[in-house]
Amino acid sequence: MADGPRTLGPDEIERYARHIVLPEIGGRGQQALAGARVAMVGAGGLGSPVLTYLAAAGVGHLTIIDDDVVSLSNLQRQTLHATGDIGAFKVDSAAAQIAALNPHVRVDTKRNRIAPDNADALLEGHDVVLDGSDNFDTRYCVADAAERLAIPLVAGAIQRFDGSVTVLAPHRADGDGRALPRYRDLFPEPPRPGTVPSCAEAGVLGALAGVIGSLMAAEAIKLLTGAGEPLFGRLLLYDALSCRFETMRYGRRA
Template identity: 45%
Template sequence: MLKRDEQQRYSRQMILPEFGLAGQESLKAAKVLMVGAGGLGCPVLQYLTAAGVGIIGVVDHDVVDISNLHRQILYNSSDVGRFKAVVAKQKLELLNPHITINAYPEKLTPENAGSLMSNYDLVVDGSDDFTTRYLVNDVCVELGKPLVFGSVFKFEGHVAVFNYHNGPGYRDIFAEAPPENEVPNCAETGVIGVLPGMVGTYMANEAIKIICGMGEVLSGKFLTINSLDNSVNVFNVTKQTAASPGSSLKKETSPGNYEISMDEANQWLAQNSNEVYLVDVRETYEYDDYNIGGVNIPLYELTEQAGTLPVHKKVIFCCQTGQRSKMAVQLLKPVFTGEMYSIKNGIF
């Protein structure tokens, strides 16, 4: 039952016919765990708190750094050096005193992930490292929890909903994590400050739709946003794997046979150049800055140009880290009958 001041606070969303009183009561009854209180976590937490989600958990072992402040707008200069989860709890409680915020200033690990996540209905992943992303996905699969995922890289953002009504998971796009020391982070590559806000609000919107049972959820979809050219694309994702109970926390999914090393790719290109077709799926500005040859077809244009790929040659996809090239193979599986390969760990 909503109190009178709660009805007044949420009145602008409650008058929406698709939302109404039932939607607000669903939010109040919901329990959401936010993994990561950084660039993505800040807008997600602020909007879910403002919307009236009843219980929100915040997991983050990191402290506020001055270099965070251009994009993590929940914090200010006086918060530098303090645990993000603790600061977030204090500020979110000021934003909405009608909800409960649980702070977990600790690292999410295989030992504590299950116990933490089992207490919540929905998990939102705003982490910035692959180890955590795979852990969150695998535990959600084990527990049957829906997962809202988001990530940012330079000027590009990604949003998806995984494990929703037994739908596709993160591993159905990226079956295997690259080595951590070979993946660039924001400190090395940079990120435009407004991008996490754009992606984070999308993530919060997906969480609200899932909780309230309204609209079309990004399950089986992978949304990309490019803040430089304003392109927004949605790719279809099919379920590729069937995880057996208990397996996902014990070992990584074995890599698909479509992955080859950079050395193998170079060998193929040197020995059988007429039988190999190299496709760089990065953005045009990335390709122009540095490339190893081949044609440039940005990932978001790939399905439209699938008909231009030669079915009688080995098609090799490449990108900076190997993640977009793996996704390229997954996207084209339903429509391309030729041999496809991805350069593992990218071209750098």
């Protein structure tokens, strides 16, 4: 889990000054970020803004899990990668960009496709997991593993002009002592194969990844610092065409 709060150096204090002056974060919260371990599943459209903002925020240890390589069609939305990275593993180009952005962040790259037989080993020891994967098998696998390991999960998804974000922590209770919902309380079963088109088939607005990924990063920072109220039991929906946000509440099933 977290390495624990650590003393910030003078350059870090200047780097994170705009966080430190926020009463909801402050020096203690920034130290918590510096001592945190966060896992990101997917270094693509959602992973790009998530990793950029978490690295900029000073999260001390980022684990990036992705087995894919950069392709030309990725560059419309996957802003961690550049034309010169085509053919490279996404975890490697992402790690290089993070190192250039913030040398205080340690990056652990995993060229793995997360699956039921390796999910626990890849995710254990982290304080927060974020899932930006693009298929239902991976989403259910990550959610089940995070639940087993009692790690909060920030889950995001995008397609065409629509995106969503929620935060799962079924090992915790709400203010009334009721267990918080699971991913399977929100989505009991994955859709049948072929019923939901992929991004390659349906398309996706590039900037949508930035909106949803930034919201995911904000939720992770809130979880790590204790600021605000995370999206527990709430699914935030965003429609880019109408520029409308809606929130749907959901609870633990019997």
